[in-house]
Amino acid sequence: MTVTAPPAPAGVVPSGRRRPERRRASRSNAGQSRFGYVFVSGYTLLLVAFGLLPTLYALFLSFTRNGVFVGFDNFVRVFNDYRFLPAVGHVALYVVFWLVSLIVLVVILAIVVHSIRVRWLGDTARFLFYIPGAIAGASSVLLWLFVLDPSVSPVSALLRSMGYESLVNVVAVGNLPVVFTVIAFWAGAGGWIVIMYGALNNISADIMEAARIDGAGALQVAWHIQLPMLTKWISYMGIMSLAAGTQLFVEPKILAQATKNVVPEDYSLNQLAYLYAFRQGDFSGSAAISVMLLVVALGLSTIFIFRGRLFERD
Amino acid sequence: MTDLAVRRRRRALTPGQWIGRAFVAVLLLTFAAFFILPIIWLVLAPTKTNSELLLDGPFAFGSFEQLVANWNELFAFGSGVFAVWLGNSAFYSFAALAITLIVSIPAGYALALIEFKGRRLLLVTTLVVMLIPNTALVLPIFLELSAVRLIGSPLAVILPFSFFPFGVYLTYIYFSTAVSRDLLNAARIDGAGELRVFAQVAMPLATPVIALVGFFSFVANWNNYFLPFLVVGGQKIPVQVGLANLLSNVPAFNPTTASSIVIQLPTLALATLLSVAPILLIFLFAQRFLVEGMTAGGTKE
Numbered sequence: 001m002t003v004t005a006p007p008a009p010a011g012v013v014p015s016g017r018r019r020p021e022r023r024r025a026s027r028s029n030a031g032q033s034r035f036g037y038v039f040v041s042g043y044t045l046l047l048v049a050f051g052l053l054p055t056l057y058a059l060f061l062s063f064t065r066n067g068v069f070v071g072f073d074n075f076v077r078v079f080n081d082y083r084f085l086p087a088v089g090h091v092a093l094y095v096v097f098w099l100v101s102l103i104v105l106v107v108i109l110a111i112v113v114h115s116i117r118v119r120w121l122g123d124t125a126r127f128l129f130y131i132p133g134a135i136a137g138a139s140s141v142l143l144w145l146f147v148l149d150p151s152v153s154p155v156s157a158l159l160r161s162m163g164y165e166s167l168v169n170v171v172a173v174g175n176l177p178v179v180f181t182v183i184a185f186w187a188g189a190g191g192w193i194v195i196m197y198g199a200l201n202n203i204s205a206d207i208m209e210a211a212r213i214d215g216a217g218a219l220q221v222a223w224h225i226q227l228p229m230l231t232k233w234i235s236y237m238g239i240m241s242l243a244a245g246t247q248l249f250v251e252p253k254i255l256a257q258a259t260k261n262v263v264p265e266d267y268s269l270n271q272l273a274y275l276y277a278f279r280q281g282d283f284s285g286s287a288a289i290s291v292m293l294l295v296v297a298l299g300l301s302t303i304f305i306f307r308g309r310l311f312e313r314d
Numbered sequence: 315m316t317d318l319a320v321r322r323r324r325r326a327l328t329p330g331q332w333i334g335r336a337f338v339a340v341l342l343l344t345f346a347a348f349f350i351l352p353i354i355w356l357v358l359a360p361t362k363t364n365s366e367l368l369l370d371g372p373f374a375f376g377s378f379e380q381l382v383a384n385w386n387e388l389f390a391f392g393s394g395v396f397a398v399w400l401g402n403s404a405f406y407s408f409a410a411l412a413i414t415l416i417v418s419i420p421a422g423y424a425l426a427l428i429e430f431k432g433r434r435l436l437l438v439t440t441l442v443v444m445l446i447p448n449t450a451l452v453l454p455i456f457l458e459l460s461a462v463r464l465i466g467s468p469l470a471v472i473l474p475f476s477f478f479p480f481g482v483y484l485t486y487i488y489f490s491t492a493v494s495r496d497l498l499n500a501a502r503i504d505g506a507g508e509l510r511v512f513a514q515v516a517m518p519l520a521t522p523v524i525a526l527v528g529f530f531s532f533v534a535n536w537n538n539y540f541l542p543f544l545v546v547g548g549q550k551i552p553v554q555v556g557l558a559n560l561l562s563n564v565p566a567f568n569p570t571t572a573s574s575i576v577i578q579l580p581t582l583a584l585a586t587l588l589s590v591a592p593i594l595l596i597f598l599f600a601q602r603f604l605v606e607g608m609t610a611g612g613t614k615e
Binding site: 031057130136147244294 | 330334338341342345346348349350351352353354355356359367368372373416417418420421423424425428429430431433436438439440441442443444445446447449450451453454455456457458460461473474476477479482508509512533537538539540544554555557558561562579582583586589590593594596597598601
């Protein structure tokens with residue numbers, strides 16, 4: 001749901017051990033495959049109902065108007081909407097802020113936490129970083145409404161020293177990419193730090209020790225050994241976060257509600273798609289925006305599965 | 315040998331190393347504060363009155379009496395609608411959790427250990443859908459549900475929640491790495507049918523992955539805002555959506571609020587805290603298990 005939490009951390013398993021493809025022609029094969037179908041039937045049904053059909057239906061809506069095929073008309077109409085390009089700009093700017101800060105800080109923090117030799121200290125640090133992941137969706141935005149409101153904020157001195165006297169100052173439109181980045185980083189970074197930490201554990205102790213004996217300092221080890229070993233995980237994190245970032249919705253939606261539209265209600269693309277469906281009753285336009293976002297997400301995930309080496313493919 | 319080397323280095327720290335250590339300490343403290351202070355503030359805020367919240371130090375404790383007063387104000391709001399929202403969240407999340415487990419565990423098992431036509435296709439599709447942010451499908455699902463007139467029904471929340479490809483993938487990975495085919499084949503040679511192999515050989519080994527899938531599904535569904543926001547309304551909304559609605563009744567944020575019943579800031583903080591309390595508790599108690607689960611893929615090799 002959120003643009004914050006890593007969607008699927010636990011399932012990611014570094015490849016390297018390909019499962020052997022076995023096609024044994026045993027006598028039980030026919031019986032087995034019958035059970036195979038029974039076992040996947042429930043899931044396949046849900047996959048069709050809530051993965052495949054919505055996609056096809058959105059495609060159908062986006063190319064028709066009242067059931068009549070209209071080619072790219074809906075897309076052109078949405079594109080020419082004066083709110084569309086600003087929304088693209090907002091989302092793009094946010095994604096840039098979010099990705100850069102996520103990649104730089106998560107990698108640094110993971111390497112630093114990994115370098116802690118005192119076990120309980122390292123465990124505690126990881127736990128503290130990870131715990132905000134429990135607070136997502138509307139709750140995290142609400143919590144940050146408090147933190148960003150100088151009148152009640154735990155860091156009001158900091159906000160005032162930066163010249164902000166009220167919530168409305170803090171969430172001025174120009175600040176929003178940074179505000180959303182801070183919220184998303186707060187809730188989501190911990191999960192990624194834990195994942196990077198696990199990947200760092202994978203680097204054999206011999207290599208690290210050999211480098212140290214050769215006189216490499218901590219920085220050199222980080223740069224020449226740890227960083228190259230992390231690249232595939234960094235690209236995974238980058239692609240997932242890019243896909244999630246384009247979906248920005250809850251944060252601007254709730255801030256718009258809290259600030260009486262100082263934060264515009266058409267700030268992000270998903271908000272615009274929502275307005276098309278609910279305010280204008282224009283499902284075709286809404287579907288057109290959804291399809292564009294879906295194409296981006298599908299493109300990213302497909303490229304990653306077929307070009308990346310992170311997932312076992314058998 | 316390693317220990318000795320470490321100790322020797324520790325005794326003779328160069329100025330450069332001192333700076334490095336200081337940098338690490340400052341970095342860790344700064345980020346620990348960034349991650350944890352908002353949560354501590356959130357736990358303390360509901361113990362204060364509105365003026366205490368505005369005037370006292372942010373990390374001061376109010377009083378238990380005030381906590382009770384705020385609690386009563388919150389649950390009295392809209393004749394107890396907050397409790398209804400919490401109940402809805404629990405109902406949707408648990409119902410979806412049950413369906414998710416019933417369909418995902420056998421599916422992941424079959425994908426990992428049974429040969430059948432279309433298996434690869436299903437696996438690749440699962441991966442692709444799993445890597446799409448689930449918000450990307452929310453509006454299409456809404457459009458589909460309104461075409462079949464399911465909007466407003468609890469099923470409009472529960473059924474999409476139950477579709478959890480990540481759970482299937484997790485089960486698939488677990489069964490293909492942790493359970494050997496030879497074990498299953500041995501049972502088959504002993505004359506066990508497929509159903510018995512699954513129920514009596516595979517299931518007893520599956521407890522960790524069931525817990526993990528259950529956890530991720532529950533957290534994702536409890537915290538989901540976008541989908542229920544679109545597909546249910548009125549008395550049927552879960553607490554995430556209700557929380558955002560409460561905001562319209564907070565005079566501090568909405569000075570023009572028309573509603574006669576207003577919510578004070580400490581009460582809103584209490585609502586925020588309660589809306590995440592179940593997840594926060596699970597995180598606190600299961601953290602070792604979770605961190606191990608999350609890094610299992612990375613450390614197993």
